[in-house]
Structure formats: structure tokens, C-alpha cells
Amino acid sequence: MTTRSETRTALDHLLTEIEHRNPAQPEFHQAAHEVLETLAPVIAARPEYAEPGLIERLVEPERQVIFRVPWQDDQGRVHVNRGFRVEFNSALGPYKGGLRFHPSVNLGVIKFLGFEQIFKNALTGLGIGGGKGGSDFDPHGRSDAEVMRFCQSFMTELYRHIGEHTDVPAGDIGVGGREIGYLFGQYRRITNRWEAGVLTGKGQGWGGSLIRPEATGYGNVLFAAAMLRERGEDLEGQTAVVSGSGNVAIYTIEKLAALGANAVTCSDSSGYVVDEKGIDLDLLKQIKEVERGRVDAYAERRGASARFVPGGRVWDVPADIALPSATQNELDENDAATLIRNGVKAVSEGANMPATPEAVHLLQKAGVAFGPGKAANAGGVAVSALEMAQNHARTSWSAARVEKELTHIMNDIHTTCHETAERYDAPGDYVTGANIAGFERVADAMLAQGVI
Numbered sequence: 067m068t069t070r071s072e073t074r075t076a077l078d079h080l081l082t083e084i085e086h087r088n089p090a091q092p093e094f095h096q097a098a099h100e101v102l103e104t105l106a107p108v109i110a111a112r113p114e115y116a117e118p119g120l121i122e123r124l125v126e127p128e129r130q131v132i133f134r135v136p137w138q139d140d141q142g143r144v145h146v147n148r149g150f151r152v153e154f155n156s157a158l159g160p161y162k163g164g165l166r167f168h169p170s171v172n173l174g175v176i177k178f179l180g181f182e183q184i185f186k187n188a189l190t191g192l193g194i195g196g197g198k199g200g201s202d203f204d205p206h207g208r209s210d211a212e213v214m215r216f217c218q219s220f221m222t223e224l225y226r227h228i229g230e231h232t233d234v235p236a237g238d239i240g241v242g243g244r245e246i247g248y249l250f251g252q253y254r255r256i257t258n259r260w261e262a263g264v265l266t267g268k269g270q271g272w273g274g275s276l277i278r279p280e281a282t283g284y285g286n287v288l289f290a291a292a293m294l295r296e297r298g299e300d301l302e303g304q305t306a307v308v309s310g311s312g313n314v315a316i317y318t319i320e321k322l323a324a325l326g327a328n329a330v331t332c333s334d335s336s337g338y339v340v341d342e343k344g345i346d347l348d349l350l351k352q353i354k355e356v357e358r359g360r361v362d363a364y365a366e367r368r369g370a371s372a373r374f375v376p377g378g379r380v381w382d383v384p385a386d387i388a389l390p391s392a393t394q395n396e397l398d399e400n401d402a403a404t405l406i407r408n409g410v411k412a413v414s415e416g417a418n419m420p421a422t423p424e425a426v427h428l429l430q431k432a433g434v435a436f437g438p439g440k441a442a443n444a445g446g447v448a449v450s451a452l453e454m455a456q457n458h459a460r461t462s463w464s465a466a467r468v469e470k471e472l473t474h475i476m477n478d479i480h481t482t483c484h485e486t487a488e489r490y491d492a493p494g495d496y497v498t499g500a501n502i503a504g505f506e507r508v509a510d511a512m513l514a515q516g517v518i
């Protein structure tokens with residue numbers, strides 16, 4: 067019988083090896099630490115998980131594709147970007163996960179996202195494996211025609227690696243409905259197949275699911291509500307700080323309002339807006355979704371209640387709950403200390419890995435309910451899996467039906483994480499609960515399917 071401390075030592079050795087074998091990938095190291103550091107209790111309790119090679123296989127992607135993406139701008143100049151698709155684990159279903167277009171994208175970033183996706187997708191219970199992709203292409207300031215040419219070039223290579231039963235990409239930072247449209251068009255042209263289930267996040271008239279655009283933000287608010295409910299509270303009347311102003315942030319703000327809470331901030335990489343009357347969603351959608359502008363335009367047009375703080379962080383604004391919805395490591399130890407000082411009750415991650423490990427530790431120590439991204443933001447990929455189901459059946463469900471399923475899935479994930487944490491002596495620790503519950507599902511499938 068292996069003890070927890072022997073298991074911890076073995077996992078520490080493995081983490082050191084991961085750092086050596088994957089040099090210059092700090093985000094992947096961070097994600098691997100965050101998961102492996104919580105697994106000792108379950109590995110010690112269930113000897114089959116100590117089988118040599120199981121965790122080693124889990125941290126090694128099944129396949130990693132890196133490719134050249136040449137494209138021409140509107141002046142005819144040639145640009146060369148790098149494209150990635152990391153197919154991390156398919157024990158539970160086809161690889162599933164978004165594509166990120168952002169200048170900070172590199173292999174380590176895509177591996178961290180793909181690794182997180184394995185456990186997140188397992189938590190949905192919907193039969194999807196984990197993968198992620200993207201490019202260091204920066205869509206900011208590019209015309210529609212440039213974005214289209216980039217997407218077509220990207221898909222001209224990617225198409226050979228994906229398919230409805232193989233690997234199903236979707237959106238992430240810098241990839242929304244417009245990009246999915248261009249990518250789908252090129253896939254259809256090259257393959258001569260109407261294969262709706264090859265991408266999710268499609269438009270309403272051609273295979274997209276109702277509520278997919280809303281799903282990540284709505285799901286995160288439902289998860290935050292479930293954490294508060296566990297403590298005998300609800301969202302009614304609560305003030306929220308939200309970071310980001312993209313897909314996840316916008317629908318987080320929308321669902322908060324629907325449940326009686328008030329989001330007073332949003333942000334982008336230029337700074338943040340604080341609006342004491344609460345964010346006016348119609349104005350924010352107009353600026354971000356229609357004009358593709360910056361958040362300072364919101365403060366200019368909103369009037370006296372709002373101001374723009376260049377370069378600042380939303381975490382300085384006092385609030386009852388915080389929903390980071392922009393990017394990784396956007397909430398550090400100092401931000402966590404500020405939130406705690408201001409009396410925050412819950413922090414729920416809409417983005418992937420937005421809180422640093424030090425911030426998570428501090429928040430949990432202070433008794434703040436903390437929802438890790440792989441549980442809290444799983445609503446997006448869950449509705450992607452529902453989109454795949456609709457595509458497969460050549461049908462489409464009503465918004466009410468999809469939202470009902472989403473609510474059920476988010477509550478189920480909350481319960482699973484909560485109960486798993488209790489079972490492994492970590493009551494209220496959703497990080498441990500999410501990691502162990504996701505791990506159990508993937509590990510059981512991997513063990514059943516042999517050494518591959």
C-alpha cells in the first residue's frame with residue numbers, strides 16, 4: 067500500500083522530469099503542477115492509479131502538430147505565422163477544444179490549455195477528449211479580408227488532422243463566430259463534405275447551437291451561484307467585478323444581471339472601465355461585437371457613471387464576487403489580497419488559469435469560495451458537445467432546451483467537485499474536487515483501453 071507521502075514524492079519527481087522534458091513551457095508546467103499536486107490522495111487510495119506509466123502518459127500529448135501559416139495582407143505583403151494543434155487525450159472521445167489566435171500563443175500555452183481541457187471535458191460527462199490549438203496571429207486591427215485569408219491558410223493545413231470523429235476545434239481568444247465561419251467554409255471546400263460536426267460555435271443558420279455563444283459566461287455564473295448556494299447565499303443584490311470584454315465576459319455580465327447581480331467592470335489589454343451604475347450591456351456589445359473597438363470608447367459614450375482606468379486591473383474595485391474572464395495569470399497574489407481586503411465571497415474562473423497559484427492559495431486560505439476554470443468555465447465546451455449531438459442527429463434544439471441542459475450540467479459539475487473534495491478530506495476545495503473527479507474519469511478509461 068502506497069502512502070500519500072510516498073505518492074507525493076513520486077509526483078514531485080515526475081513534475082521535475084516534466085520541467086526537464088518540456089523546457090521553456092512555464093504555463094504547461096504551472097498547469098501540470100496545479101493538477102498533479104492534488105492527486106496524491108486518490109492515487110494512494112486506489113492502487114490501480116499508481117500503475118507505472120499512467121500519469122506519464124497523461125502528461126504527454128498523443129499528438130502535437132505545428133505548421134506554417136503563410137498569408138497576404140491587404141497590401142499584398144506576405145506574413146508567416148505558426149499554427150498549432152495539440153491532440154492531448156482521446157480516451158473519452160474525439161479531441162475537443164478551442165483555437166486561440168493571439169500573439170502570445172506558443173507550444174507551451176497550447177499545451178497548458180490542452181491539458182486543462184482533458185479534465186474539464188471529463189467533468190462535463192459528455193464523451194469528449196482534450197485538445198487545443200491556435201496561432202500567434204494577431205487579429206487586432208486586421209480587416210475581415212485579412213482574417214479570412216489567414217483562416218483559409220490555417221485550415222488548408224489543419225483540415226487533414228481534424229474531423230467529426232477525430233478532433234473538433236471551436237473558438238477561444240481571438241476566434242469567434244466570424245473566424246469559425248471562414249474556417250468551416252475552407253474545410254468544406256477542401257474536403258467537399260458537409261460535415262457540420264467538425265467545428266463548433268457555428269452560425270445559427272448552418273449547424274450552430276443556440277446558446278453556444280452565451281454558454282461559457284452563463285455557465286460560470288451558474289457555477290458561482292451554486293458555490294454561493296452551498297454557503298446559504300445567492301447572487302441577488304451582489305456586486306461583481308468581471309475582467310475582459312470578449313465572448314466570456316459579455317455573457318457573464320448578461321447572466322449576472324438576469325440573476326439580480328450587478329457587474330460594475332470590464333476590461334481589455336488597454337485597461338479597465340468601472341461603471342457605478344452597472345455595465346450597460348447593449349453599449350458594450352455594440353463597441354466590442356459590432357465595432358470591434360476598445361473599452362475606453364465605452365467610458366466616453368456612457369457618461370458620468372463610468373470612467374476608464376488605463377493599464378489598471380479590475381480587482382482594485384470592491385466587490386462581493388470576482389469573475390476573471392480574460393486570460394491566464396491575470397489575477398496575482400496582490401490582486402487576491404486586495405479582493406480579500408474588500409470582502410470578496412467568491413471567485414469563479416471564466417478564463418483558463420487566470421489566477422496564479424499563489425493567488426489561489428491565498429483565496430482558499432481566507433475562506434473565499436474558489437471555482438477553478440476547468441469546472442467553472444466548462445459550460446462552453448459542454449454546449450459545444452451538445453452542438454455536436456445536434457449535428458449528428460441533423461436537428462436543432464430550442465434555446466430553452468439547451469439552457470436547461472447547461473444549467474443541469476453546471477449544477478452536476480458543482481456537485482461532483484464538491485462531493486469529491488469531501489470524499490478526499492478537502493471539504494470546500496473545488497480545485498482538488500475538480501482535478502480528482504476529472505482525473506478519475508480519464509484514468510479509468512485509459513486503464514481500460516490498455517497501454518496506448
Ligand code: NDP
Pocket residue numbers: 168170237238239240241242282310311312313314315333334335336391392393394416417418443444446447
Ligand atoms: P475573446 O477573444 O472574446 O476576449 C478576450 C478578452 O480578454 C478581450 O477583452 C481581450 O482584450 C482580453 N485579453 C486577452 N488576452 C489578454 C492579455 N494577454 N492581457 C489582457 N487582456 C487580454 O476571448 P474569450 O472571451 O473567448 O476568452 C476569454 C478567456 O476565457 C480565455 O482564457 C479563454 O481560454 C477562456 N474560455 C473561453 C471559452 C469560450 O467558449 N470562448 C470557453 C472556456 C474558457 P484585448 O482585445 O485587448 O486583447
Ligand code: 2IT
Pocket residue numbers: 162163164165186234235236237238266418443444446447448450
Ligand atoms: O477553453 C474552452 O473550453 C474553450 N475555449 C471552448 C472549447 C470548445 O470546444 O467549445
